[in-house]
Amino acid sequence: MSKDDLKEAEALGRDLMWILGLIMHSGPEDRQRIALAYNQAQELVASIPKDNGDARPRIxxxxxxxxxxxAADDVACAGWLLTGMQERVNERDLPDWRKLRKIINNTVKMLTPPKPTIH
Structure with missing residues (x-):
């Protein structure tokens, strides 16, 4: 792994911490907005073919x-950023990519409202 790979992994980690903080301090409406943006981003990346196995165009x-x-101070930025990060980590060539993927997956779970329990 190069120094650039380490810097990129560190930057992704910082961005993930920012997204986690944003989600944790968001109300239900903002979380829903982030989740909607995440879902829209997932649809977009599914429509963009990889370039000879490279996810760069999606990212x-x-x-x-x-x-x-x-730039518009819209929390939806987090959903798009999360998907881009997910695509990058899924390339599996960054240091600690497995740890990053686990954090990303747990962050995505935070966007889903809890299922109501039946008593």
């Missing part, structure tokens, strides 16, 4: 959309 599309929402 760039998500990061660009995230930047647009972030």
């Amino acid at each position: 760039v599309a998500c990061f660009e959309r995230s930047d647009t929402y972030k």
